[in-house]
Amino acid sequence: MLRVKGLSAAYEGTPIFSDVSVDFVPGKITGIIGPNGAGKSTLIKNMLNLVKPVNGYAELNGVPLVKQAASVAYIEQRAEIDLTFPIDVLDVIVMGTYPKLGWFKVPGKTQRAQAKAALSKVGLSDFAHRQIGNLSGGQLQRVFVARAIVQEAPLVFMDEPFFGIDMQSEAEIIRILKEWRAAGKTIVVVHHDLNKVSQYFDELVIMSPGAGVVAHGPVAEVFTQANIQAAFSPDLGNVLFGSGKADSAVAAGKQEVAFND
Numbered sequence: 263m264l265r266v267k268g269l270s271a272a273y274e275g276t277p278i279f280s281d282v283s284v285d286f287v288p289g290k291i292t293g294i295i296g297p298n299g300a301g302k303s304t305l306i307k308n309m310l311n312l313v314k315p316v317n318g319y320a321e322l323n324g325v326p327l328v329k330q331a332a333s334v335a336y337i338e339q340r341a342e343i344d345l346t347f348p349i350d351v352l353d354v355i356v357m358g359t360y361p362k363l364g365w366f367k368v369p370g371k372t373q374r375a376q377a378k379a380a381l382s383k384v385g386l387s388d389f390a391h392r393q394i395g396n397l398s399g400g401q402l403q404r405v406f407v408a409r410a411i412v413q414e415a416p417l418v419f420m421d422e423p424f425f426g427i428d429m430q431s432e433a434e435i436i437r438i439l440k441e442w443r444a445a446g447k448t449i450v451v452v453h454h455d456l457n458k459v460s461q462y463f464d465e466l467v468i469m470s471p472g473a474g475v476v477a478h479g480p481v482a483e484v485f486t487q488a489n490i491q492a493a494f495s496p497d498l499g500n501v502l503f504g505s506g507k508a509d510s511a512v513a514a515g516k517q518e519v520a521f522n523d
């Protein structure tokens with residue numbers, strides 16, 4: 263079990279959230295949602311110690327996550343990636359085998375074969391020797407998913423993987439997330455499209471600027487009008503759920519909608 267314990271974050275002394283404790287259930291896809299600036303990316307970066315937390319830490323099966331880097335596949339936000347780096351698609355995927363290879367070992371035929379198989383799995387076999395800067399956003403995201411496939415980590419973090427990508431890429435990525443879920447991995451996805459929440463996620467962490475985590479738990483329990491209004495705005499809650507409707511089934515598009523009035 264991935265556990266966040268008493269995590270507090272700040273940038274240059276400005277607090278972002280404090281004392282966040284959340285459990286992430288294995289074999290589930292957990293979405294982290296919240297308005298811009300809520301601290302979603304920071305929460306992941308704190309867990310991974312990419313940004314040092316002010317307090318607290320994350321642990322996996324009782325051991326601090328920072329001591330288990332090979333257990334984590336992290337697909338960061340595309341905005342943070344240097345696409346001018348002269349490296350082709352296959353080499354990016356081969357990099358996913360490094361943590362398991364260990365120090366001083368160089369990847370060989372086996373690792374390249376694994377990378378090719380992963381590339382085929384995300385439907386991009388024809389792109390093996392394309393420079394990474396010459397891919398569409400969706401293709402690039404599928405390459406990072408292929409890199410995570412070869413990494414075989416039990417824990418996968420993705421920061422806005424669907425932002426601005428084509429529907430086919432989104433569907434391919436979701437298919438792989440579901441395979442990972444069936445294999446018992448813990449999958450954590452920062453996400454902004456509230457319309458897809460019920461479709462994509464089993465569990466949800468809802469964050470709000472200044473308030474940290476306002477709710478977390480199974481989607482059916484926490485994706486409610488009240489929580490969305492608390493985290494985002496009353497208006498958004500009304501648009502999503504319709505005023506007077508407070509059942510998460512509304513957002514799931516189900517017919518058995520419960521009306522309060």
Ligand SMILES: Nc1ncnc2c1ncn2[C@@H]1O[C@H](COP(=O)(O)OP(=O)(O)OP(=O)(O)O)[C@@H](O)[C@H]1O
Binds near residue numbers: 273304
């Ligand atoms: N390196 C940094 N230095 C200073 N402030 C930062 C830094 N990174 C993020 N912040 C600030 O911390 C707050 C939380 O940022 P974060 O990126 O975690 O939010 P987010 O919920 O992921 O937002 P978004 O949906 O816009 O990606 C924001 O106010 C942001 O401006």
